[in-house]
Amino acid sequence: MIDFTRRKVLGVAAGTMASAIGAVQLAEPAAADDAADLDLFVRLSAALTGIDALQLAPLRDPLQIKRVYFKQAKSDPAFESLMQIVRANPDDPAGAAGKIMNDPDPKIKYLGRSIILAWYLGAWYQPTVLAQTPPPSSVVPLKIISPTAYTQAWAWRVAQAHPMGYSELRFGYWSDEPLPIDDFVKLKGA
């Protein structure tokens, strides 16, 4: 299994930025079942990443990055099995996350890790590659999920930073002290 230290995550983030960025796809309205699954997916994501669900998917959310990651995860063959675990624990996303991360089926277990990496790095790492034994010395993502995903990767905010070439702070911010970590990220349940 790949370990996710802050240094490694940031190193991978920097490395993936040079990768090709795919075309934007605007979110399609979800069907009713999809909408319910999307809600569960966000709560699962909060449990997996440790970041508050309202930060991952704000109430007023122009970017709708949750839909982008949901669509990406849904394209994986193990997604339905993963969602069955979440649907069986609708009020206990942390419990569902624990089951997924320790699932005996590597397809489910490593899809859970791919979802974590998607939120933190904006890149899609194929579960089959993450599951390789022995673990590869370095893992190259399949792709940056979208230009928006590039800008929204949580690794940057956890580091009180911003992706290369894209900042939402004001001109000259580099001469000021960094904002406190609490301004960037709110941990789940905090």
Added chain:
Amino acid sequence: MRNVSKVAGRASAIAVACMLSWQAPAQAPDPNTAADENPPVENCNTTADTGQDPHNPGKRVATPIDSKLLSLGQPCQQVVNTKGLTTDALANMQRGFDFYSWLTFIALNSPAEGKAIGHGPRPGGDAVTKWEALSNYRPLAAVMLEKGARPTWGTRIVPELCKPLDGPGKIVLQLGEAAWNQPFKTGPLIDQNGNYALFDILINKPMFDFVVNNGLYSKQGQERFDSDVKFPLGANPEGSEPGRMGAVMLKVSWHILDPDKDKVVIKQFHTADALIYFPGPPATKTGPACVAKTLGLIGFHIGHKTRFAPQWVWSSFEHVRNAPNEKQVATKNLHPPYTFYNAACPRCASNNTPPSPWDPPASLKFHSNDKSQVIRSTILPEAVASEVDDLNRSFRNLLKGTVWENYMLITTQWPSNNESKTDCNGAPMPTFLANTTLETYSQGRVPLASSSCMACHGNATTRHVPAAASDFTFILEKAQCENDVCGPPPTNNSVANIKRCGLADPPE
């Protein structure tokens, strides 16, 4: 088993919370500056896009789009609600902002003399509009004067060379690079007659007064100014506090019309008789020179700083004949003539910058046969585009028979999280917005590279050294040096401290 009802319950709770948070105070108008620079407004238009259904208190119904809306005045602030015609809070708010944009457009384009829009003396009810009257708005060239001189509100500046061509009702459009070159120097826009499109920027009196009272009209004045640049906010009346308009800035685009050759289409445009002044180097390669032209309005941007939108509210309008959209081109559903698209040349490269040199000659004719082949890119979320289409249909129908029926809203960009500390642009909704006449070459959906009013203007600075945020306007960068003497920058004694969004004293 899926627990859909619990999900729905959570969604309802979220919707209520959303409405409450939007109505929470974010940045109150400053009463100290309000007295001088942001005077009370008696007739703020506070019409919302929806109201409560009298027969069903839990339901909201659309405000009728009828003639009553034509004379209610300009909104001092948006009135939006998470509840509306749909179950989607964001969509309901977007419609509220788009409704606000149309009300603002109607108010600003009403005749300066005071009648309702479309009731002016010219064909199609056209008239000199409120924003073209010097009593209401002032062009940027008449704010940032030569030698950093202090401007005076209301005075009309006519260059000597233009005086022989002057006459009643004529506007003066002084050229600099920003008057013909698009943002980030991406190039000029050339119409199908081979003429340059022209751009101008104007500001209202509260914004002008803030500039003048703080000495921001010269480079040295900006260097001396050590506070945060915070233009006054627009706000609706609340309790005993009167409404105030706040800062409004406009960016307009024109194309040249020939009253004889274009006599068929000219009646579809709001027009202005203009004196176009080329100051000469360094502002323009041509000149000094002055030419008289008839101009037709093709684009209209409104930026309005309001309560709950300290990142400003950005409305963008266009003439309907500017260019077809991608879908119309793909399905060959074209309705020529277009000002910036040749329907007879489907293989012409689209949205390309014309070949250099770009500086316009006094004829304002482009040097070669190249003409812009503009297509409106699909950049808005489909739900937003559809909502705006519906609203445009209703408002254009309301304006039928006037020149104003030929204008459409592209949409409104607004801060969906105006209090964010780490996204100083306030999470713009929608993320991208482009006007085909003002951001022709930066249409798209690539963060930072594609047109977004707020993401772009959020980078604007003053001429202070070191640079300081200028509150979402580039106008301060146009300030000139006092008496043409640009001294060395002052020593910066400031120390690093925590600033949020460039402000030492952020709004709480």
